[in-house]
Amino acid sequence: MYNINKDLANIFYKMAAIYEFLDDNFRARAYQRAAHVIEDLPDDIRNYIQGGKIQRFRGIGESIYAKIKEYIETGKISKYEELKKKVPEDFIELIDLPGIGPKSLKKIYEELGIKTKEELIKALEDGRVEKLEGFGPKKVQNMLKALKMYEISKRRMLLWHALELSDYLVSQLKKLKEVKKVEVAGSIRRRKITIGDIDILVVAEDKDRKKIMDYFVKLPEVKEVLGKGLKKTSVIIKTSNGRERQVDLRIFKNEEWGAALQYFTGSKQHNVHLREIAKEKGLKINEYGVFKVDTGEKIAGETEEGVYKSVGMDFIPPELREDRGEIEAALEHRLPKLVELKDIKGDMHIHSTWSDGFNSIEDIAKFVKEHYKYEYIVITDHSKSQRVAHGLDEKRILEEIEEIKKLNQLLGFDFIKIGSEVDILLDGSLDFPDEILAKLDWVVASIHSHFNRDNTDRILKAMENPYVNVIGHPTGRLIGVREGYPVDLEAVIKKAKETGTALEINSQPLRMDIDDIWVKKAVEEGVKLVISTDSHNLGSFEYMKAGVAIARRGWATKKDILNTRSWKEVQKFINEKRKRMGGILIGA
């Protein structure tokens, strides 16, 4: 079933923009919040509204529920159709554009009758806008710049690339002895899958502020300085691959550090919710600390833990701060203990030169043993249908098994496990017969063809096979390149639970598949997950960090992640499925 959540959320975001334009800010906020809630639902919204029975969500009340129902039944929302007539079509998009606000747009629309983006640019350039009351040359310049930057900023950066860039900037700032503390905040710290701007926070003495800001704007990668002060400086950085990113640097006092970090890590929804609760308790939270409203006394701010504690909450890990229930859980002291990078005991999806990897199995094993504290790795080269990836046929995978046996003898123990990333064929059967699969330590089954059809049936059938242990990159999406193939992940999760099959969190920067929303759903359903790098070269083993981050964003604990287990424990998982689905047990 095609998931309508995204379409519905988009409509509500647009309605919010229109209400902003109409100066009805509270309504706008209500629609924004509803859109956010719907976007975060793993299941199709129709599943929550069955037979007139409505599941309650915070932020969706009677009126918005009625509109959701109307959309489900008719494919339209009449209120939206009505609202659209009040705003020029181009403007709905422009209202969300950073640098131009709804008030300015409204004035330009009302006084000059401007209705399209092209007309707006023309009126800005020929001086008509400048003559309006409240406008001036600077404002006009900034609006033009905002329009120009729009196309650039619209493309968000992949988490991995943002991490590389922000790590570099942090390392440069650490070179100054005046920088006492430095941390990346914002969506990078929350490990969102894609990143807009980069926020960096620093602790320093007041007298050193100028020196730090001067140093920052002189970094060779800085292409343009958007604003420079002693508290905040904004620049445009040009990355090595030619992309442009806005980076904000802010300096705080040590006693403000926790409050600043909390505030600038966001998310916005999380912060708003947190402050509402603080307010109920007679407290005020800003980026400098937590204060009692009546006396103005500061009661927290030096550490993030202190900020949360002051309102009666446990510390909330940054990856959870999306207002998806973490605030309630923190108040009730029932936040999960999230999985950590150090819990990972092995990588279970790796390609070698036997198929399309760049390194020999021997080089991979030596490299991983030297750089990671893993207990095992699983080599999972492609199967024969993947001709372009030099997939292995039956004869060659038997040879690969022998090769790995020899290498393990050299290493002195069974560090290398033999697996396969076996193709799921069009009819849901697998690219290897069961006799071969039964000889393998671990089987990843993936879809690499027919992306346009609904592939739920293929995946469900593959999971019925007793030797398939995990479904690789379950949606097949490439972020910003192609959408995933149509697949009913709800049914996949159900079948995974039923058959004892795991689902992969593929850590490749472009994949991040499955994502945090579905991880959370899988965790709730008790389905096990595997965090894998799908490495094709030695540098890719680092992607495990990103995979763990996605797992954490999905509320996963150590027990939800299979590759936090010893190999003996993994084998138990394998045998449980083989037993249940009628396969040959390990060692039998």
Place this chain on the structure above:
DNA sequence: GCCGTTTTCGGCCCGACTGTTTTCAGTCG
């Protein structure tokens, strides 16, 4: 628009900066 064991009406996060003003509105994060 949503929400509520103090409220079903009257609230709805908070501060900095910018550009335009001469005390403030608009915008951002």
